Structure formats: C-alpha cells, structure tokens
Amino acid sequence: MTRADWIRLALIVGALALLEAACRYGYVSRDAVIPPTRMFEGAWRAVTSEETRADIWLTLQNVTLSLILSLIVGAAVGLLLHKATRLRRALDPLLASYYAVPTFVFYPLFIVLFGLNRWPLIAIGFLFAVVAVIINTLDGLARIPRAFVRTAAVMRLTRTQYALHIILPAAAPWFFTGAKFAVAYSFIGVIAGEFVVSGAGIGHAIAFAYNSFDNRMMYGLIVLLFVAVGSVNTFLSIWERRLYARRAGR
C-alpha cells in the first residue's frame, strides 16, 4: 500500500469512529443517523436476506449492462466525432451542458419504447455514463501528439495499424478516466432510477427501507453500495497505476 492509501484508510476509519462516538453519546439523533456498527449489521442482514440479494444481483446486472454499452457506444461516438470536426464543433456546447439535463424525465418515454422491464433503467444508466466516455475519448484523441500522427505517416502504417498501435495506446489513459466516470455514473443512473421509479433493485430496496423507517437496512444498503463502487474504482485505479507506472518513468 502507498502512503496515500494508508492516509485514505486512516481518514475512513477516523470518520467512522467519530460518527460511532457521535451517535452513541447522543450528539447525532439516532432517528436520522445510526452508528456505523449498526450500519454494518444492516449490510450483513441485506447480504444474508434472499430477497435483498436478488435486488443486489439485479442492480449489478443492470449497472454492468449499462456500463458495457456506454463504453462501447461512447468510444465509437468519440472516434466518430473526432473525425467529423464540424459535427464535433456543433455538438461541443451540447456535450458540455449535458449533465444539466435530468435524464430521469425520459423514464416514461423509455417505458413506452422498451416496456416495463429492466431496459428503461439500463437506458438511464447508459445515458448517464455514455457522455463521460465520449468526452474523455474525445479529449484523449485530441491529445495524441502531432508527432505521433506524422510518425505513423512516415512509417506508412495502414489505417488499422494506426488505430490499434498508435491511437489506442496513446489515448488509453483518457479512455480509462472515462471508464472510471462511467462506473460511477452507471451506478448513479441505475440506482437513482430504481429509487424513484422502479419496483426492484437496490435503489428500490433503499426507498422501501426509508419509507418503512428501517434505518438499519437503509444504511446497510448504502454501505454495500459504497463498498461495491469503491471496490470497482480501487481495482481500476490499481490496474491503471500498474499499467502506466513505467510509462511515467516510475
């Protein structure tokens, strides 16, 4: 573990200990926030309950599907817009203001389009994530040094060789950043959609626990979400660090 990892761990443990003490000694109302130890109990209850496990499994499937779709479509659209300079210029302001649009308003439309099944939620997760991938792909492609492009011409590379051996590795760090955003946005899109409009999934289970005043289950599910998103992002960060350590001369 690096020094930064230890500091991160110390901050998390410290914050949890502080919250535990604040809850136990009555500085924070237990009706609003429960001690972290109770949250972990709730998380364990969620994991061991068959019904909640089905919700978790459904959400993870939906997030994975929306993530895969957003990565493929986002990278393809990014490449296309990079080539179509005029179209990109026309779309730039729209992409920049995209996240100001509340994507959930399209949920009724998606129900009409896809029916009452998992796909409207996947579509929301996809819409949340795809633009982050497009923007980062465009950024990565724009940052490919001109010398690389000219070197490829001097080496008389074919289009496929150029794409596979120059564009892909040169833009990979930015694509990776887009993928990390896409993970977070897919979770946000799918779970928030479940929270507001769905009858199943972690988001729905959180909303149900909230409406039933079951704080332990509600916070337990939130803890599980933190652990899931944190684990995926930590895995991606470690992979990225290992992949680019030597490229950066470390």
Place this chain on the structure above:
Amino acid sequence: MSAEHLRLTGVTRIYPALEGHPAVHALGRIDLSLRQGEFFSVVGPSGCGKSTLLDVIAGLAKQTAGTILFEGKPVAGEVPDGIGVVFQEDASFPWLTVYDNAAFALRRAGVPDGEVRERVQHTLTFTGLMSFASAYPAQLSGGMRQRLCIARTLVMRPRLLLLDEPFGALDQQTRLLMGDELLKLWRETGATVLLITHSLDEAALLSDRIGVMSARPGVFIDLVETGWAHDRDSRIVSETAFGAVTARLWGALRDQSIKALAMAS
C-alpha cells in the same frame, strides 16, 4: 561526383485561405538538387517555410506546384519508401520500451522476427542505447529519447534522412555531442541527410552544403559549400574556416531575419 538523389524543380507551397484567414504563400519557388550521400542543411529565419520544405520532400504535404524526384520517382503527398524523418518533438512511444520502439516500424512492415532482432540490436548498439533496451522513454534523458527517435528511423535503413530540428530542445553541449554522433551515423549508413535547423553553428559544423532561405515565402538566397573533410567532428568549431562559414551564413541571413521579425509583429 556522386549521383543525384533528390531533385526539386519549381516547388511551391501555398496554404489556401481558411475561415477568414487569407491564403499563405509559405514556400518557393524552390530548385534544389542533392547528391547521393550528401549532408545538406537548411537555415532560415523563423516561419520561412523550412519545415514546410521538409514536409513536401517527405510526402507529408503536397506541393502546390513543381516536381520532387526522389531516386528519379515523383513524390506527391505520400511518404515514399526509403525516406526516414526525425521530428523536433519527442515522438518516442511512451507505452513501449526502447527495444519495442526501435522494432515498431519493422514489425508493422512484417519483417521476420529474426531480422527484426538483428537490426534492432545493431541499431541500438550503434546509437549507444543497447543497455537501455528494456527501459521506457520516460526513464531516459531528452537527448537519449531523441537518439531513440533517430534509432527508430535508422533501423528502417532510410536512404534519405530528413531531420527537422532534431536537437532543438537540447542544451548547447548536448547538441554538439549529438552532432558528432549524427556525423558518425551518417558516415556509417551512407544515407543522404537533409537537416532543418535554426542554429547556424550546427549547420556549419555538420554540413557539406548549406542552403540559406529567405523570409516567407522561403526561397534559397545562398548555397554555401563548407569544404569540410568527410571524417569531421565538432572540433572544427575552433578552426578559422568555421568562423568564416558562420559569418557568411549570418551575412546572408541578417536582413531576412529582420524582415521576418517585422512580418511577425
């Protein structure tokens, strides 16, 4: 007298008007002939079209008018076989080791593994990079990275080597030493070299002949024969004749540099 290797006749390059910007006559008319195995340098004021000249010779840009013959065959907007280019910017691929960088073009060209190994090892030894074969470019100094770019070009055994201010980002002492190495490589490979540089000393030290370009649109206003021995190195900077060559270059360039500065402001 060696055979003619490269001939430019009436070459011009005009950048067309674009989105409110007027057309720019960047280059020419250029008439030039390079001998096989000659070391030719081009000096000129900033923005005179030196790099544009290199681009049209390399086939990276198409000339507006005129003809370019490399080994008797026309060049027009496509890089011909036998031409290698080293750019001023660091063009080493940071995701590949020194060895893989050097082997990159050979592998893409489908050269058999055994031959790739042999040619890369020879070139890396030749350029003093063999002990860094498994290092990544970020682990090398600026000079070594530029040497890697030269090695990556030389491994393809170019018959015409085009160098666009390859030492521009290096300090003066490193430039002198890199110049010596370049002369050594030039003698060993027998390639014809065309070097674009803004350094009069560098041009005077390295070249058989130097073309002095005018302010934009760049044309040759003087061609200076240095008369150096084939087996030369950076020690010639202390010779009287070296001073005479740089003085002649500056004599031809001074007014053009003033004109270029006035145009820029």
